[in-house]
Amino acid sequence: MADRLYAGGEDYQKEFHPGDYLRTYYAFDSGPVAENEILKFNLENLFQTFSAGGVGGDVLIDIGSGPTVYQLLSACEAFREIIVTDYLEQNLRELQRWLSGEPGAYDWSPAVQSRWREKEARLRKAVTRLLQCDVTKPHPLEPAQVPPADCVLTLLALESACPDVAAYRAAVRALVGLLKPGGHLVAMAALRSQHYMVGAKKFFGLHLEKETVEQAVQEAGCQVLRCDHRRLSYSEACSINEGVCFVVARKGPAP
Numbered sequence: 723m724a725d726r727l728y729a730g731g732e733d734y735q736k737e738f739h740p741g742d743y744l745r746t747y748y749a750f751d752s753g754p755v756a757e758n759e760i761l762k763f764n765l766e767n768l769f770q771t772f773s774a775g776g777v778g779g780d781v782l783i784d785i786g787s788g789p790t791v792y793q794l795l796s797a798c799e800a801f802r803e804i805i806v807t808d809y810l811e812q813n814l815r816e817l818q819r820w821l822s823g824e825p826g827a828y829d830w831s832p833a834v835q836s837r838w839r840e841k842e843a844r845l846r847k848a849v850t851r852l853l854q855c856d857v858t859k860p861h862p863l864e865p866a867q868v869p870p871a872d873c874v875l876t877l878l879a880l881e882s883a884c885p886d887v888a889a890y891r892a893a894v895r896a897l898v899g900l901l902k903p904g905g906h907l908v909a910m911a912a913l914r915s916q917h918y919m920v921g922a923k924k925f926f927g928l929h930l931e932k933e934t935v936e937q938a939v940q941e942a943g944c945q946v947l948r949c950d951h952r953r954l955s956y957s958e959a960c961s962i963n964e965g966v967c968f969v970v971a972r973k974g975p976a977p
């Protein structure tokens with residue numbers, strides 16, 4: 723049914739198809755301009771954070787990775803080990819296909835301007851684990867055991883997974899709980915979301931204001947170092963939102 727709004731665990735398991743998601747949002751130059759603009763916004767902010775901005779260390783955990791790796795292209799230069807996670811087996815399988823270089827795995831080479839082979843090898847080496855996660859749980863990665871992270875990264879996942887703002891705040895707290903003191907939370911959100919399309923299926927998106935994101939991060943015990951807020955929106959056929967924000971925060975009180 724085209725008009726049904728899918729939300730929550732079981733819907734994701736049955737209806738979220740990684741191939742449809744990738745073709746909709748990561749078609750690069752052949753895709754809609756708005757989607758490419760948001761991808762560019764993310765790649766630039768990720769580069770600024772991990773390559774120029776000095777956020778680095780031993781362990782980075784990416785929460786709600788989906789079937790994508792673009793978010794790790796700068797981070798793999800700054801961390802010894804990357805743990806990717808998602809709610810869905812099918813997304814983890816898609817990631818594993820790319821990591822193993824299987825035929826038919828998604829082509830991420832257009833996301834990098836030069837020396838793709840080196841970048842690909844570096845990222846494949848950095849990713850050490852693929853874990854199931856559920857951000858609606860207080861310990862999203864249990865029963866897996868993970869070391870306290872130097873960085874927790876999450877893009878476009880919490881507003882898909884959380885049914886309301888209270889759940890969103892709890893999820894941010896749970897993510898901050900995975901960090902070492904002094905570690906960094908790096909979070910990107912689509913603002914004022916209503917829904918997003920995966921193929922012909924419509925999935926729920928939580929309405930978040932920029933202030934809600936910043937407050938949730940602060941209430942979880944982090945200091946916001948940077949918040950890049952732009953009036954970028956997806957093309958209407960793909961998603962309804964107004965604006966995006968990219969937040970870099972540090973766990974611990976303000977100095």
Ligand SMILES: C[S@@+](CC[C@H](N)C(=O)[O-])C[C@H]1O[C@@H](n2cnc3c(N)ncnc32)[C@H](O)[C@@H]1O
Nearest residue numbers: 786787788809810855856857877878879882883
């Ligand atoms: C819009 S996609 C974002 C994927 C990727 N991070 C990106 O930037 O394109 C939303 C992701 O959230 C995941 N997700 C949904 N519910 C979740 C939950 N309860 N816990 C963790 N991830 C969840 C979905 O499986 C999906 O991969």
